[in-house]
Amino acid sequence: MEQEENKIKAEIVQPDIGKLSHELTYHKYLLNNDKIRSFLQKLSIPEYLAMHIIKESELTDDIYAGRTYLKDIADKMQRTVRQTSKMVKALQERGFVSWSHDGDGSEGTYVTITESGRKMLEEEEAALKKYYGKVITSYGRENLMKLLQLMKQLETVMSTEFEEMEADAIEEYGTDE
Numbered sequence: 001m002e003q004e005e006n007k008i009k010a011e012i013v014q015p016d017i018g019k020l021s022h023e024l025t026y027h028k029y030l031l032n033n034d035k036i037r038s039f040l041q042k043l044s045i046p047e048y049l050a051m052h053i054i055k056e057s058e059l060t061d062d063i064y065a066g067r068t069y070l071k072d073i074a075d076k077m078q079r080t081v082r083q084t085s086k087m088v089k090a091l092q093e094r095g096f097v098s099w100s101h102d103g104d105g106s107e108g109t110y111v112t113i114t115e116s117g118r119k120m121l122e123e124e125e126a127a128l129k130k131y132y133g134k135v136i137t138s139y140g141r142e143n144l145m146k147l148l149q150l151m152k153q154l155e156t157v158m159s160t161e162f163e164e165m166e167a168d169a170i171e172e173y174g175t176d177e
Contacts, residue, residue, distance in 0.1 A: 040124055042094075043120075050077065053068065069110045070109045
């Protein structure tokens with residue numbers, strides 16, 4: 001097994017790693033800098049994703065009775081609770097979500113979509129569906145499904161490698177504590 005891994009690593013010569021690293025970074029930038037923002041009229045992309053997470057949670061999670069906890073949103077979006085809190089506060093100020101807490105708040109805060117938030121999200125989703133419907137028709141549903149599967153696999157590998165590098169750095173240099 002180790003011999004096979006070394007063979008694979010040897011096949012990726014140093015110049016290739018640099019070029020491939022650049023290509024991955026460039027394409028990730030392009031995906032993040034997509035013109036999709038022009039289709040969203042009232043939300044940023046992170047706000048749209050958060051609203052969609054809340055909506056899906058309300059539809060599929062019977063346990064919390066339509067409540068989506070702030071920590072769950074943060075985890076799914078791979079953001080800190082502080083970043084997520086700031087974003088949810090902005091959504092609340094615009095009347096798109098209601099934000100409350102269990103007990104004294106120490107048990108967690110949760111978010112639900114308001115009626116105006118639901119209406120606005122439906123409008124945003126309609127614009128995205130129109131655009132992505134055309135993209136999927138041109139690119140092909142099967143191609144898109146394969147691409148999404150490969151992207152998930154790549155993200156898993158990248159996350160694992162990042163975590164291992166963090167652990168190695170902590171082991172080598174210690175923690176800030």
